[in-house]
Amino acid sequence: xxxxxxxxxxxxxERAEQFRGQVARRLSGELTxxxxxxxxxxxxxxxxxxxxxxxxxxxxxTLSAPQLRKLAFIGRNYDRGYGHFTTRQNLQLHWVKLPDxxxxxxxxxxxxxxxxxxxxxxxxxxxxxxFAGAAAGEIEDPRILCEIVRQWSTLHxxxxxxxxxxxxxxxxxxxxxxxxxxxxxxxxxxxxxxGEIGYRVYVGGGLGRTPYLALEAGSFVPKRDIxxxxxxxxxxxxxxxxxxNIWKARVKIxxxxxxxxxxxxxxxxxxxxxxxxxxxxxxPEEVERIAAYFAPSDFATLPEECPEFEAAKQGNRxxxxxxxxNVHPHKMPGYAIATISLxxxxxxxxxxxxxxxxxxxxxxxxxxxxxxxxxxxxxLVLPHMRTxxxxxxxxxxxxxxxxxxxxxxxxxxxxxxGLDYCxxxxxxxxxxxxxxxxxFADPERQHDLGELKIKISxxxxxxxxxxxxxxxxxxxxxxxxxxxxxxxxxxxxxxxxLGQILGPGFDREGIVDAVENVIGTYKTxxxxxxxFLDTYRRVGAQPFKEQLYAH
Amino acid sequence: xxxxxxxxRLVLGEVVYxxxxxxxxxxxxxxQLLSDxxxxxxxxxxxxxxxxxxxxxxxxxxxxxxxxIPVPSAVREAIRAAGPTVRPDLGKQAG
Numbered sequence: 001x002x003x004x005x006x007x008x009x010x011x012x013x014e015r016a017e018q019f020r021g022q023v024a025r026r027l028s029g030e031l032t033x034x035x036x037x038x039x040x041x042x043x044x045x046x047x048x049x050x051x052x053x054x055x056x057x058x059x060x061x062t063l064s065a066p067q068l069r070k071l072a073f074i075g076r077n078y079d080r081g082y083g084h085f086t087t088r089q090n091l092q093l094h095w096v097k098l099p100d101x102x103x104x105x106x107x108x109x110x111x112x113x114x115x116x117x118x119x120x121x122x123x124x125x126x127x128x129x130x131f132a133g134a135a136a137g138e139i140e141d142p143r144i145l146c147e148i149v150r151q152w153s154t155l156h157x158x159x160x161x162x163x164x165x166x167x168x169x170x171x172x173x174x175x176x177x178x179x180x181x182x183x184x185x186x187x188x189x190x191x192x193x194x195g196e197i198g199y200r201v202y203v204g205g206g207l208g209r210t211p212y213l214a215l216e217a218g219s220f221v222p223k224r225d226i227x228x229x230x231x232x233x234x235x236x237x238x239x240x241x242x243x244x245n246i247w248k249a250r251v252k253i254x255x256x257x258x259x260x261x262x263x264x265x266x267x268x269x270x271x272x273x274x275x276x277x278x279x280x281x282x283x284p285e286e287v288e289r290i291a292a293y294f295a296p297s298d299f300a301t302l303p304e305e306c307p308e309f310e311a312a313k314q315g316n317r318x319x320x321x322x323x324x325x326n327v328h329p330h331k332m333p334g335y336a337i338a339t340i341s342l343x344x345x346x347x348x349x350x351x352x353x354x355x356x357x358x359x360x361x362x363x364x365x366x367x368x369x370x371x372x373x374x375x376x377x378x379x380l381v382l383p384h385m386r387t388x389x390x391x392x393x394x395x396x397x398x399x400x401x402x403x404x405x406x407x408x409x410x411x412x413x414x415x416x417x418g419l420d421y422c423x424x425x426x427x428x429x430x431x432x433x434x435x436x437x438x439x440f441a442d443p444e445r446q447h448d449l450g451e452l453k454i455k456i457s458x459x460x461x462x463x464x465x466x467x468x469x470x471x472x473x474x475x476x477x478x479x480x481x482x483x484x485x486x487x488x489x490x491x492x493x494x495x496x497x498l499g500q501i502l503g504p505g506f507d508r509e510g511i512v513d514a515v516e517n518v519i520g521t522y523k524t525x526x527x528x529x530x531x532f533l534d535t536y537r538r539v540g541a542q543p544f545k546e547q548l549y550a551h
Numbered sequence: 552x553x554x555x556x557x558x559x560r561l562v563l564g565e566v567v568y569x570x571x572x573x574x575x576x577x578x579x580x581x582x583q584l585l586s587d588x589x590x591x592x593x594x595x596x597x598x599x600x601x602x603x604x605x606x607x608x609x610x611x612x613x614x615x616x617x618x619x620i621p622v623p624s625a626v627r628e629a630i631r632a633a634g635p636t637v638r639p640d641l642g643k644q645a646g
Contacts, residue, residue: 026561026604027561027562027604029604033561033601033607033608047559047564047607047608048564049566049627049630049631050564050565050566050631050634050635050641050642051559051563051564051565052563052564080641095641096564097562097563097564098561098562098563098564099562348637348638419626419627419630420630420635420636420637420638421635425627426627427626428626428630428636428637430635430637431636431637434637477625477627480613480624480625480626480627481626482626
């Protein structure tokens with residue numbers, strides 16, 4: 001993984017010290033709250049429902065064991081012994097104290113981490129495919145471009161005060177495991193007919209109050225030109241994006257207001273001007289320098305078949321069930337990708353205790369895993385496990401309560417912190433996720449339903465990605481009481497689509513029954529091999545509506 | 552409907568409520584229910600506490616008295632007063 005050079009290291013250290021001074025000035029009264037608020041937000045510090053919340057950047061969702069140990073240490077010593085992994089592949093601490101935050105930033109700096117650009121109207125922490133470098137058929141490791149863009153966009157003076165926040169995602173596989181098209185800029189590495197690697201760039205995706213999938217702005221941007229192209233997009237947005245209305249300020253609104261053709265024309269004009277100067281052409285040697293940090297692991301030559309793995313599956317049904325859902329093919333024979341579910345039945349999706357983090361770091365050391373990945377689905381991934389060691393891994397995960405066999409199933413629910421923590425939320429998300437998981441906890445029932453993605457947001461800001469859930473749930477405020485709308489038919493994968501609201505919402509007591517009703521309709525209507533989403537797309541909303549609102 | 556003045560402490564971020572006799576208190580049970588006129592005056596007065604760096608983000612919310620205890624109208628304020636419903640070991644509810 002990428003290692004800081006002296007400039008990176010100095011930057012994050014100086015940033016921590018700068019924030020120490022800002023906190024001191026706030027506490028002494030030299031800065032008012034109005035003056036201090038944008039400064040704390042630039043360092044990922046929010047004031048939430050019960051306390052301050054610190055959002056820690058995990059660039060493209062990749063962590064080393066020392067970084068994970070540091071997060072465990074910070075959680076234990078500066079928070080309440082846990083953290084919450086988010087749909088942005090970040091980590092949130094929900095109980096920090098203002099005077100402690102500069103120390104936390106210094107602790108993070110020691111392991112090459114920070115909280116910059118996890119808030120504010122700038123280019124946010126980039127996200128990527130959590131299977132990067134491990135997935136079969138991948139064109140290149142998407143994190144190479146992520147790192148280049150991270151360096152380009154960090155404290156970029158022109159793009160530090162955009163009309164609104166700006167999210168960029170990169171993938172390099174046909175399978176989309178990063179919800180690509182819901183980002184402001186979505187970059188998909190592709191090959192042209194000559195076999196050269198370039199980038200298909202989409203613009204204008206986003207959820208929230210006005211959800212859109214991103215539209216294609218460039219079908220094949222050559223590698224050397226990608227920063228120039230991104231800068232062109234940013235300049236068009238920075239100049240023409242609305243600043244008078246927070247709800248209409250994202251680039252998605254601009255793209256859909258002027259149309260993608262006009263957006264392409266404006267981007268092309270800016271791109272031509274930038275190209276004339278030639279300053280943003282990516283030097284191949286610099287790309288190679290950064291790519292070297294993401295060079296493929298030193299994989300051993302292993303046979304495809306692994307008798308001891310097969311024997312372990314035969315001998316242990318629980319392990320076999322975990323393999324079925326949580327283990328995925330690796331590009332190298334004899335290796336596998338292991339998803340560690342942060343969705344134990346009845347627990348908070350995405351929460352991970354300091355003890356669990358320490359346990360995982362020990363597991364990484366034990367199995368020679370240099371990296372662990374955070375997924376936008378609020379799970380973790382060990383990307384390069386030897387198949388022969390999967391049973392031993394699983395045995396170590398069980399006592400940590402990290403061996404839940406539910407990846408991709410109905411209980412693998414995305415849920416934002418919701419009204420249990422978040423100042424913006426209108427309704428709770430976590431208890432709904434917990435109750436649905438308990439209702440469908442039976443493993444046989446889960447497997448019978450197959451792939452089914454439920455995503456829950458506690459407000460229209462959609463941190464829980466409800467628009468792209470096969471079943472989406474949106475919590476709203478109805479005269480001071482929680483109410484929940486159901487959306488069907490969304491997808492954040494390569495078959496991306498936005499779900500549609502089914503009808504009137506349900507109260508806190510009725511929402512889980514309503515979900516069960518929808519599932520029942522699917523079971524009645526499904527054909528052999530059809531996922532929930534397939535059935536919905538074939539039959540439409542009407543049969544679901546008829547059953548749900550029959551009484 | 553009566554209202555309660557609330558804010559967060561600057562240093563800890565902790566939720567607090569206004570009581571004219573006791574100042575900023577940490578438990579909702581100790582909060583003072585204010586009439587419209589009292590509420591408006593209390594909110595104006597909170598600016599001074601913000602200035603003194605005691606609290607930030609003061610605002611009013613609706614509440615009523617039930618069995619002698621203030622009860623907020625909105626779920627949000629009930630959760631804010633107690634702590635996360637999914638973690639009874641955290642927040643004010645944890646004691």
